[in-house]
Amino acid sequence: MKTCIISFSSRGNGNCAQIGKLIRSLSEEAVLFQFSNFEIHACGKCGYECFADRSKCPYYSDMEYRLLDAVTNSDLTYFILPNYCDYPCANYFVFNERSQCYFQGHPELLEAYEKVSKRAIVVSNTNEDNFKTALAYQSYKEPDVLFLSAKKYGKVSIRGDLLTDENAVRDVTAFVRKPL
Template structure:
């Protein structure tokens, strides 16, 4: 059976990322879906080191960051649900991204395959000139994979949502965009 790794970068348990994950799971009938909340993983922040990840092994190698990236080798599709807070992806996104260096230094040949499997849904209000999409696109700069069809930004204000507590997935147009983006 085909496998999906569905990952939320939200610190909230019942927010838009959680509701969207529930929706995606309900539509992924031909997949085995493993839901992961980055907030529940034990990921040590980068600090108090001498850049061992660049030449040896990260001193925090045994936390969940390396294990998470290793687990992506076993799935057919990776879906990241990333909320935007204060004009940027959540701090959990940056924490995992920062700690990914140890994994990619030892698995560089897997990077294009990883990006081919990765689909990012960004959720939040985007101000004019906001670099939210560009932050995700930068992951694709060192690859042969085009970011165009791998990133979907859902701007909550376009759907009449004014509060972070409003449900984005309750909107039929959002469901249709997600279905098309993920081919559900």
């Protein structure tokens, strides 16, 4: 099974990055994308040329299309998200916003994207409902989300050591191995 993993955190070695690496190690055919290694531009500073021709987007060559292609061509995708101020980080919202250009005029891509199973792992101590609402767009139903609270494992999120707790590793592993 082809698996796409996207860590939306900009921290290169934080909890989300470590979770992404763990998922990749548990999956047979997996590719991991980490926002700490690239940037996607937000929509704007243009005349919305993408609505007529997506290749006219001034940011066409950034990672957005490669990420969306990877998701669309996978069997399962994991979104790994940190909690910033009780919501997903800005990288997630930019990814969502820019997807409109990818699908514009290509309903077959949207149909293929919608068929991909999606799961999310959220590193958060608070406000699960905001994440469920934000992630519902990706799953088009009740999102399949594992919430990892650093407090539950006796950790402090900012230290990036969540997976030093064997129970956290066990919970992520069980989530990855559960049937679709």
